[in-house]
Amino acid sequence: MKRLLFIVILSVYCAVRAFSQQYSFTDTDIEKRITKDISILASDSLEGREAGTYGEWMARQYIAAQFAEVGLKPMFLGNSYFQQFTYEDSPWYGRGNGLWLNGKTLKLYQDYYALTFTGCDSLAGETVSVGYGISMPEEGIDDYAGKENLEGKIFVIYTSMPENFKKNPAVEALSGKIDKVNLAIKKGAKAVIFILPENETIEPNASISDKEVVVTIPVIYLRSKNLLNSTEPNKVKLSVNVVRDEYRPAYNVAGYIDNGADQWVVIGGHYDHLGWTMDDDGKPVVNNGADDNASGTAAMIELARFLKQSDLKKNNYVFCAFSGEEKGLIGSTYFTNSRVIENEKINYMLDLDMIGKLNDKRAMTLFGTGTSSVWNKAISKANEFKLKLKKSKSGVGGSDHMPFYFKDIPSLFLHTGLHPDYHTPADDIDKLNYKGMVDIIKYTQKLIEYLDGQGKIPFEKTSALQAVWGATKMM
Secondary structure, eight states, X not given: OHHHXXXXXXXXXHHTTXXXXXXXXXXXXXXXXXXXXXXXXXXXXXXXXXTTSHHHHHHHHHHHHHHHHHTOEXXXXXXXXXXXXEEEOSOEEOTXXXXXXXTEEEOBTTTEEEOTTOOOEEEEEEEEEOTTOOEEGGGTEETTTTOOOOXXXXXXXXXXXXXXXXXXXXXXXXXXXXXHHHHHHHTTOSEEEEEOOTTOOOOOOOOOOSSSOOOSSOEEXXXXXXXXXXXXXXXXXXXXXXXXXXXXXXXXXXEEEOOSOSSEEEEEEEOOBOEEEEOTTSOEEXXXXXXXXXXXXXXXXXXXXXXXXXXXXXSXXXXXXXXXXXXXXXXXXXXXXXXXXXXXXXXXXXXXXXXXXXXXXXXXXXXXXXXXXXXXXXXXXXXXXXXXXXXXXXXXXXXXXXXXXXXXXXXXXXXXXXXXTTTSTTOXXXXXXXXXXXXXXXXXXHHHHHHHTXXXXXXXXXXXXXXXXHHHHHO
């Protein structure tokens, strides 16, 4: 239902792509818009927006639709908002994974997941239960005894072994999941569904490794055996697509405002997050990344709305949602190396990353204040909002401003600080300070207004010692 809602919302925005919208910029209206943007980007249906996943695809489609509504021009070749890059990664779920059980659509990770040695295929069929899937009659266990007409069925198998055989080394040696699958293949299975037996709670590992031997049929784990009929065969449609290529594609999203100026300003923030991870019990959990960095992405979109309607015309503006930040600043590094805009023509870069937790002291840290002699005066002049500004001079730091700094571009990273929810499933939309974000967005507007009259601002290198000092500011 949530995914359907997302698609409906997206289709509405895509329908108005050709029309630049007019916006009101009262605090209430800004708050409503960023709340909506963050609620969508950080929803469960976007599955944590890991770079290169279906969740990233949904997020980038939404961001591009917002850019189109604002009236931004597509940044990349082919009149596209998307810039593809690749990065090395372990195997991942490609497009088209799905499980339909007795007519019900189940959700990846939430209801089921593939085991690391799974094969890939799309198929349909009926299930047959084969107990623990062990056949060793000489040891007193044969779950296939009396089973007929197994060819082409989907075998349902318990994950472990019977309690009374756990001290039998011979049975134990052939009771691994891959042993059971190999035997099932010999018996005619075209797929295997593992379930937990009674009184067991330890689920199989949900991660997918590139170090495993791969079998020839799909193998999944069903997280609740109560989804299965117990008295009759289950009707199954199954599609497993685990991609084991060395390089994984992901996408930056960018649009621009061309004011006919000589130089460009890049306003960015990463939109990717961690996707699904495993909790302490090894169970999959989604990381929605509301603060990290749906907050900065929403602020970047809101600044695009503002600048499209503003009279600030002495710079051109690029708005870029980077992917692959969580993988090591890969998207922003690719953007700067690709020279979509000549780096020499970029006046400065503003990076909005984790701005959703303005605290009671109203503290915000600005990293990179030493990358231009203009910054100190500019950030002071813009502060009409009684923000307690902490400054770090270094241009080196763990966010997307850094690749721009290494191209000799003055770069500033706005950040409200790390917190206990950082990189955990608890980083959710109900934890954010939306009114605080409105103040940070308006502060950034004032900063841009001041810089509009400064021409091409000078760049300065910062020291390694300043980088160490800056790292302590994040803690």
